[in-house]
Amino acid sequence: MPQVFNLSQTPVTAHAFSADNAQLATSFNSNDVQIFARQGAAWVPTEILSEHDKLITSIDWAPNSNRIVTSSQDRNAYVWQQTQDPSTGKLIWKPTLVLLRINRAATHVRWSPKEDKFAVASGARAIAICSFDPENNWWVSKLLKKPLRSTVLSVDWHPNNVLLASGSADMKARVFSAYIKEVDDKPAPTVWGSKLPFNTVCGEYASPSGGWVHAVSFSPSGDVLAFASHDSSISIVYPGGPTICTIRISSLPFVTLTWTAEDTVVAAGHDCQPVVFSGSEGGWQGVGSLDDSTSGKPAGPGSNSPVGRLNSAAFSTFRDADSRGHTSAKASSDAKLLTVHQNTITSIRPFETKGGRVTKVSTSGVDGNLVIWDTDSVNALAGRVGGLRV
Amino acid sequence: MAETAFRKIDIDIYDEDVLQDEELVDADPRDPVQVLNDAKQRQAAVRSALSRSDILGALNTVLENAPYGPNVEEAKTVTLQTLLTILNTTKAAEIPGVIKGLSQDNQDTLMKYLYKGMAMPGWGDISGSVLLGWHEKLTEVAGTGCIVRTMTDRRTV
Incomplete structure (x- = not known):
């Protein structure tokens, strides 16, 4: 069973766990980061x-x-780094400035695997690759600009600490070299290329029907790239051919995804449930949802319809008014969605890894909930996201 | 109420490196004249398919490689006309079976034409109730994802 934590009445824009999963950093659609600490079964704001x-x-x-x-x-x-407060002796989080040199919003940020760099995506058609300058005690950045034509929505690092994937509103997913001479050793050749000076474009892949690329992610080995775009599709790229497996889904678009093993991806978004895909270079397919929305809850009207959220309370209210002349608002009984998350999922991240496989993932949503899912309990999609085809 | 007027300022005119629409989509490699000839030939092929009451075949003919992008307005009009003859002559009971027989590409293209038709009320043989009937059945088969792709795809028909 998924563990559900209601953290807030406002949307959870982003979340990240500490290494031991005992602490949690979130932002509730505001200017502040809220840190939580795990106490028993609850998350307590600290x-x-x-x-x-x-x-x-x-x-x-x-x-x-x-x-x-x-x-x-x-x-x-x-x-932010934990340092001792000189007056009280307590550990507090202290910010260090980063010289980003961008003139639009920063949209996404990820540490590199070795934690000596991080990448900041931005609306300035650029990705800032930041590394620490000990002389001045701040972080300096180098910008990846070409050939980005629009806002970058997400970034993800390759395990070799050099390659970086980006998803952008110009409808392309790209793989760049983010090699910084002062920080990185010369990288070994990968399937994405062997000569990798800064800003080398190792791959450029368009979304199948022209949607913004919301999420990108390298597989655990770094040899495969997955991206989800706003045309309700998910694409898996094998750079050799290149072979691109595209799955067009029949429900609303995904905005976030993560790999749980070399052959499995979990994606989530506007459809409010995490969906599992698996496959290999020969082909990919939808396996099922982590959200068992059929058990324990009354099956509402159209719960098995591929039309999904079209059959919402508001929809049936208007339909009843139209076809039967009903105007009474009796829809309150099924105003709840059948899924665990009651609104769009904003972010999905690996939570627990055992033997090279991610066994648990966490999701945060616009409904203010944080949910931890077992990646093994996949439920057949039945008709809900039916019609998944490669 | 928060101030919203600033959202309507066209800031792109101050940007020399602004992103143009044509950069977002690969143009149709075919020659416009050839596209138009293709569309006309298909119209004839569809008529003969319809006379054999092969609705699925007729739909596949018209939806496969449908014209898109700029400079092919006439071919798009011919294709829409052809499609409307199919939609208008199909019996309501046959629609779900026909839609299930279409490939996912063709389902997406059909959805694009349904929305194009609904945006042109009163044009040619457009009948709102016929288009809505097809729309309902197509959404049942292809889901909301199909509608989302119609909205995002810049290869407009």
Whole structure:
């Protein structure tokens, strides 16, 4: 059974766990980061990190160096580090400035695997690759610009600490080299290329029907790239051919995805449930949903219809008014969605890994909930997201 | 009420490097004249398919490689006309079976034409109730994802 935590009445824009999963950093559609600590079965708010002066868009928590990086619409990013307060002796989070040099909102941020760099996506058609400058005690950035033509919505690092994938509103997913001479050793050749000076474009892949690319992710080995776009599709790229497996889904678009094994991806978004896909270079298909929305809840009208949310309470109210002349608002009984999340899922992240497989993932949603799912309990999609075809 | 007027300012005119629509989509490689000839030939093929009451065949003919993009307005009009003759002559009971027989590509293209038709009320043989009937059945088969793709795809028909 998924564990559900209601953290807030407002949307959860982003979430990140500490390495031991005992702490949680979230942002509730505001300028502040709220830190929670796990106490038994509950999450208890502990500290608030205030420095940004516009909405926080993304949070990432480095597992080994225990640093938090946040990005915001105020065009800034901060690296937060725990230091001892000289007067009270308590550990508090202190921000370090990052010189991003972008003139639009920062939209997404991720630490590199070695935690010596991080990438900030932005609306300035650029990705800032940041590394630490010990002389001045701040983070400096180098911008990836070409050939980005629009806002970058997401970034993801390759395990070799050099390659970076990006998804952008110009409807393309790209793979760049983010090699920084001062930080990185010369990378070994990968399937994406062998010569990798900064800003080398190793791949460019368009979404099948022209949707913004909301999410990108490298597989655990880094040899495969998955991206989800706003044309209700998910694409898996094998760079050799290149072979691109595209699955067009019959429900609303995904906005976030993560790999759980070399052959499995979990994606979630406007359809409010995490959906599992699996396959290999020969072909990919939808396996099922982690959300068992049929058990324990009354099956509402049209719960098995592929039309999905079209059969919502509002829809049936208008339909009844039209076809039967009913105007009474009796729809309150089925105003709840049948899924665990009651609104769009904003972010999905690996939560627990055992033997190289991600066994649990966490999702945060616009409904203010944080949910932890077992990736093994996949439920057949029945008719709900039926019609999945490669 | 928050101030919203600033959202309507066209900031792109101050940007020399603004993103143009044509950069977002690969143009149709075919020659416009050839596209138009294709569309006319298909119209004839569809008529003969309809006379054999092969609705699925007729739909596949008209939806496969349908014209898209700029400079092919006439071919698009011919294709829409052809499609409307199919839609208008199909019996309501046959619609679900026909739609299930279409490929996913063709389902997406059909949805594009349904929305194009609904945006042109009173044009040619457009009948709102026929289009809505097809729309309902197509959504039952192809889901809301099909509608989302119609809205996002820049390869407009």
